[in-house]
Each structure stands twice: as C-alpha cells, then as structure tokens.
Amino acid sequence: MLNHIKLFQKIKIRLLIISFIILLQACSPKQEKEKTNVQAVSVITIEKTSPQTEQKYSGMLEGINNIEIRPQAEGYLEKIFVDEGAYIQKGQPLFLINDKPYTEQLNQASASLQTAQANLEKAQIEVERLEKLVNGKVISEVQLKNARAELNAVKASILQSEAAKKRAIINKDFTLIKAPVSGYIGKLPYRVGSLVGHNETQPLTVLSDISTIYAYFSMSEEAFLQFKQKYPGNTIDEKIKRIPPVTLLLPDNSIYNEKGKVDLVQGQFDKSTAAITFRASFPNPGGLLRSGNTGRITLSQNNTDVIQIPQVATFELQNKVMAYLIGKDNKLRSVSLKIAEKDALNYIISDGLKAGDRIVAKGLERLQEGITVKPLNP
Incomplete structure (x- = not known):
C-alpha cells in the first residue's frame, strides 16, 4: 500500500511539472508576439533648410553655326581641297568647280566691252565732225541730232557690257567655293567629277562653327x-x-x-x-x-526656409504622396503631402508637414497606420 501511495505522488508531481511547462510554452509566443509588434524605425525630425535643388x-x-555649303555655279566638281572632319579657317578654299565655261563667258563679255568702247570712240568722232559742219552751215542739225542719239546708245551699250563682264567675273568666282566661317567639315557626299548645281538635294557639305x-x-x-x-x-x-x-x-x-x-x-x-x-x-x-x-x-x-525630405521617406497611395507621421505616443499616422518641387532624390514639401514633426525615414513597406514603433533617433 505504501508503495502505491509513493507511486501516485510521483505521478502527481510529474503531471504538475508538465502542466507548468505547457503553461510556459503557451504564454511565451504571446509575449514574443507582443514584443515583435513594436518595430524600431529610423526617424527624420522635420526642420526648415535652404537647400540648392537641381532639375x-x-x-x-x-x-553656333551649321552652314550648308551649296554651289552657286553649275558644273563638274574638279577639286576638293578638304577632308571630312577637318578644321578649316574662314576664307579657306573648299571646292573648285570646272571654270572653263565661265572663263569663256568672261572672255566674251570682255570682248563685247571692248567693241562697245571702240564704237563709243567712233560715235564721238562722228558727233565732233558733224558739229563742225553744222557750225559751217554745211548740213542741217537733224544729222547731228541723229549722231548724238547714236552716241548715247553706244554709251548705254557700254554700261550693259560692263555689267555683263562683272556678272561673268562673279560667276567665275563662284566656281571656287571658300569657307564662310571657321569650323569643322561634315560629310562629303560628292566626289571629283560629280556634276553639281542648284538642283541638288544634298549640299556639298555642312560647315559647323562649334x-x-x-x-x-x-x-x-x-x-x-x-x-x-x-x-x-x-x-x-x-x-x-x-x-x-x-x-x-x-x-x-x-x-x-x-x-x-x-x-x-x-x-x-x-x-x-x-x-x-x-x-x-x-x-x-x-x-x-x-x-x-x-x-x-x-x-x-x-531655396530659402523650405521643408525638404528624401523620396525614400514617402510612399504613394491613390496617386498621392504620403508619409508616416510619428505621434507623441509613437503611433504611426499617414499624412498626404503637397509637393512643391522634386529632384532625383528629394521632395520639397509645401503642405502636410511642419517643423518639429517626426516621420519614418525608410522601410515604409513594412509598416502600417496605427501601429506603435520605437524611434531610433527621435
């Protein structure tokens, strides 16, 4: 009988120990869960600053100048004096168009001018001869008037011949194309022997003054x-x-x-x-x-006296920029922010925060409104 009593007491003690262990195990997760609900967070204390922002x-x-070089004379490209990418000075020769047709035009204009000048001399001599005859009353003034009219016509032809010669000189000069500014030569789409003129869609090159x-x-x-x-x-x-x-x-x-x-x-x-x-x-x-x-x-x-916060301290909700404001009781409250300006990393806030407020600095994806947090740097 005594042995049965002792056995019963041992069983009872063991049951009490097991019950106590079970009770401890039941309470521990609850306490641990309550402990893990309080998350440690980095904190930014809002203050006004005068930052320099960048956009x-x-x-x-x-x-500064990108000039298309186009020919003002038509003909075969005879010489190219430059290469692609070369730096050239203003007035330096770039291209030469075959000038033989223009040289011939100049020769013809010069000959026409010489002929007109000879006719002028002849007409003047005729007027002087007729003036003497009219003064001697040998002939009537009608012939003298005709001679003077002829002289005026010759003078006009000289003006035309001089203009034609100047035009021929200009056209011949157009065959040598020079740089209007200093700069770098672009692509050269034409080669020696190419026929160039006013109707070409591409310029001879593009000259860039950089x-x-x-x-x-x-x-x-x-x-x-x-x-x-x-x-x-x-x-x-x-x-x-x-x-x-x-x-x-x-x-x-x-x-x-x-x-x-x-x-x-x-x-x-x-x-x-x-x-x-x-x-x-x-x-x-x-x-x-x-x-x-x-x-x-x-x-x-x-910027002067503005509130600036990093973008990582915000989150978006329904197209609004939000932040977690930490209350005096260390509970989180989400606030909507009005953005005055932003750059790659920061926002300048015009409404939603004031100096002295505390917000969560980072790790917002792990948080939710209403929970209690432990500020690491209040």
Whole structure:
C-alpha cells in the first residue's frame, strides 16, 4: 500500500511539472508576439533648410553655326581641297568647280566691252565732225541730232557690257567655293567629277562653327509655370538673367568642364509635345563638343526656409504622396503631402508637414497606420 501511495505522488508531481511547462510554452509566443509588434524605425525630425535643388533636362547640342555649303555655279566638281572632319579657317578654299565655261563667258563679255568702247570712240568722232559742219552751215542739225542719239546708245551699250563682264567675273568666282566661317567639315557626299548645281538635294557639305555650342532643351507646361514662379523679374528675359550658370552632363556621366548660360526661350509651345524650348550656350574652346551630341542640362535653384525630405521617406497611395507621421505616443499616422518641387532624390514639401514633426525615414513597406514603433533617433 505504501508503495502505491509513493507511486501516485510521483505521478502527481510529474503531471504538475508538465502542466507548468505547457503553461510556459503557451504564454511565451504571446509575449514574443507582443514584443515583435513594436518595430524600431529610423526617424527624420522635420526642420526648415535652404537647400540648392537641381532639375535635369535632356538636350540636343548644335554648333553656333551649321552652314550648308551649296554651289552657286553649275558644273563638274574638279577639286576638293578638304577632308571630312577637318578644321578649316574662314576664307579657306573648299571646292573648285570646272571654270572653263565661265572663263569663256568672261572672255566674251570682255570682248563685247571692248567693241562697245571702240564704237563709243567712233560715235564721238562722228558727233565732233558733224558739229563742225553744222557750225559751217554745211548740213542741217537733224544729222547731228541723229549722231548724238547714236552716241548715247553706244554709251548705254557700254554700261550693259560692263555689267555683263562683272556678272561673268562673279560667276567665275563662284566656281571656287571658300569657307564662310571657321569650323569643322561634315560629310562629303560628292566626289571629283560629280556634276553639281542648284538642283541638288544634298549640299556639298555642312560647315559647323562649334566655338560656342548651343544646348536645346524643353520644359513641360507645368515645369515652365514653376520656372516663372522661382525666378524674380517682370518679364521672361529678366527671369532668364536670374538663372545661375548651368552644367552639362555628357552621355558617359562626366560633367563638361565649362559652365553654360541660359540665354533664350522660344516664343511658343510645341503643339505636338506641349513643351517649350530653352537654349543654353557653352564655350567650346577645345572642340570637345560637336553638333549632334546629346547631354543633360542641370539647372540649379537656391531655396530659402523650405521643408525638404528624401523620396525614400514617402510612399504613394491613390496617386498621392504620403508619409508616416510619428505621434507623441509613437503611433504611426499617414499624412498626404503637397509637393512643391522634386529632384532625383528629394521632395520639397509645401503642405502636410511642419517643423518639429517626426516621420519614418525608410522601410515604409513594412509598416502600417496605427501601429506603435520605437524611434531610433527621435
């Protein structure tokens, strides 16, 4: 009997121990779950700053002069003095068109002028002879008047011959085509022996003056309205003068070493793109930039006493930009933000936040409104 009692007591003790263990296991997940509900988050305390923001626009580059070289004389291309891509000086010979037909025209014009000059001398002699006869009353004045009329006609023919000779000289000069400006030679679609003239669709070449490069870029209607609000001035020209020097980001992500200046905005929007075109000028002393290059123009803007937050501290909900505001009880509340300006990384906020507010800095995808968080840097 005593053995049975002892066995019963051992079983009872073991059951109590098992019950206690089960109770601990049942309580532990609940406590752990409550503990994991409080997430640690990075915090941004809102304060007003005066940052410099940047706006980037895709641009197309062109030389200050891109001149199509076209012939003013027709004929066979006899010589090409330059090669594609060569840099040439203003006045340097580029092409020579066969000038033999024009030389012959000049010779004919010169001969016609000499004939007219000889006729002038003959007509003057005739007038002088008849004047003596009229003074001696040998002949009537009618013959003298006819002679004087003939003299005037010869004088007119001389003027015509002189004009024809000048025109022939000009046409002959057109056969030697010279560079109107200094610059770089483009493609040469024609070769020696090609027949060229006024009816050709392609120019002989394109001469690019790239001592200064124009960078053309476009702004949307919204960006243009923001531009007009940012810069002081009563007119667009006055506002353009207030734009700080701009930079050019090249396709290899390097920054061009010369600063540019916005100096022009076109007078109207493009109907097909609803955008307006600006122009910035960049010095190009080394000829690094060429017509046809592309790049990104960066406009800087100084801001005063604004609220700026990183874009990673926001999320989008129903086409609205939102942020998680941390209350005094460390609970999250989502707030809608009004964006005044943005760049690649940041937003400038015009409404929705005030100085002293705390928002979650990152990792918003793991959070939801109403939960309690543990700020790591209040």
